[in-house]
Amino acid sequence: MTRSAHPFDDVTEAELRARRSAKWKLYPDDVLPAWVAEMDYPVARPIQEALHEAIERHDLGYADPEGLGGAFAPWAKREWGWEVAPRDVHVVCDVVTGISEILRVATAPGDGVVIEPPVYMPFASTIRALGRVVVEAPLARSEGGVYAPDLDAIERAYARGARAHLLCSPQNPTGFVVPVETLRAIAELADRHDVLVLADEIHAPLTLSGARHAPFPTVSSAAARRSIVLTSASKTFNLAGLKAAMMIACADEPRAVLARLPVETPYHAGHLGVIATRAAFGAAAEWRASVLAILERNRALLAELLAASLPGVRHVAPQASYLAWLDCRALGLGDDPAKVFLDRGRVALSPGPPFGRGGEGHARLNLGTTRALLEEAIRRMAASIR
Numbered sequence: 001m002t003r004s005a006h007p008f009d010d011v012t013e014a015e016l017r018a019r020r021s022a023k024w025k026l027y028p029d030d031v032l033p034a035w036v037a038e039m040d041y042p043v044a045r046p047i048q049e050a051l052h053e054a055i056e057r058h059d060l061g062y063a064d065p066e067g068l069g070g071a072f073a074p075w076a077k078r079e080w081g082w083e084v085a086p087r088d089v090h091v092v093c094d095v096v097t098g099i100s101e102i103l104r105v106a107t108a109p110g111d112g113v114v115i116e117p118p119v120y121m122p123f124a125s126t127i128r129a130l131g132r133v134v135v136e137a138p139l140a141r142s143e144g145g146v147y148a149p150d151l152d153a154i155e156r157a158y159a160r161g162a163r164a165h166l167l168c169s170p171q172n173p174t175g176f177v178v179p180v181e182t183l184r185a186i187a188e189l190a191d192r193h194d195v196l197v198l199a200d201e202i203h204a205p206l207t208l209s210g211a212r213h214a215p216f217p218t219v220s221s222a223a224a225r226r227s228i229v230l231t232s233a234s235k236t237f238n239l240a241g242l243k244a245a246m247m248i249a250c251a252d253e254p255r256a257v258l259a260r261l262p263v264e265t266p267y268h269a270g271h272l273g274v275i276a277t278r279a280a281f282g283a284a285a286e287w288r289a290s291v292l293a294i295l296e297r298n299r300a301l302l303a304e305l306l307a308a309s310l311p312g313v314r315h316v317a318p319q320a321s322y323l324a325w326l327d328c329r330a331l332g333l334g335d336d337p338a339k340v341f342l343d344r345g346r347v348a349l350s351p352g353p354p355f356g357r358g359g360e361g362h363a364r365l366n367l368g369t370t371r372a373l374l375e376e377a378i379r380r381m382a383a384s385i386r
Helices: 013-017 045-056 069-080 095-106 122-129 151-159 180-193 221-225 252-259 271-283 285-309 337-345 371-383
Strands: 089-092 112-115 133-136 164-168 196-200 227-231 245-248 323-327 362-366
Touching (some): 045 271, 069 089, 069 271, 095 164, 095 196, 095 245, 095 252, 112 151, 122 133, 122 164, 151 164, 164 180, 180 196, 227 252, 285 323, 285 371, 337 362, 337 371
Parallel strands (some): 112 133, 112 164, 164 196, 196 227
Antiparallel strands (some): 089 245, 323 362
């Protein structure tokens, strides 16, 4: 059994229950929450200091619409070798809002938008709310449970007239990192069929050992020409409540799309979120390295715990982030095993069915927590099926 300790393991359940975020307040106190994509770790000290300083100078106005390019561009260069011009980084309050605003100007009611289920739940609901049509290109899955984009299904979806593609890279909920050659193939198809790829890369800075993330526009000239990247520091640095994200275009065609967005778009972002994001990219590298270390530990620990206590659960370790996609079909718990774990074990996971086709019989577990709470979550799950 993995025995390594980490300083973040010192965070207690009592301290976490004192928080007021949705993760810790949606369910009664006898439920252990392991659902929403929010980590349980302390905020990075440079981010705390930046926020404290802003409050001390009474700096609580509207966000700077050009406030993130100067911090993100050098960070992207160091991390991925991605050459981003600061002026090409546009502020928006969150990734889903960015997707919605872009689809509003780049597509028309009735247009098809491709998603690859099982995938992040708001993709489908956002498309439908705009009066666009969800076009599914379900992920391929090997006999060993490994997921990958189905290029044939994507091409068929494009050929039927889809105008945009919401690409989750790294993928949520399955956690796989899309290989460069696959990204390049998607870009070639998008170029051939005149499809705009909106690449949600919010989990990319949490890519774990054994995988390498490539920002979509970097894989080819066609990819740059046919894409807009949407990302945020919110998942990596635990800043979801501060509402600051980015939309990034690296060629004239997608720049023209962003130029059509309402002028007020960046002002809906949180000013403190922009300040925190600048601190995250500029001064929180040591904290991020520590998070990656505990996620690596927890990834291995989860596999050991499942093998020992829930051998009927099929699980492929995520290549990025802190979300584990659990195939519980062999347990015979029906389409929504998360409901059984909640009702019987008092542990809250994200139900699989809302992720779309292929989510039946699955649940998503957040492993971005302490060793003790991860062990307790699996203990409760195992007890619920005895």
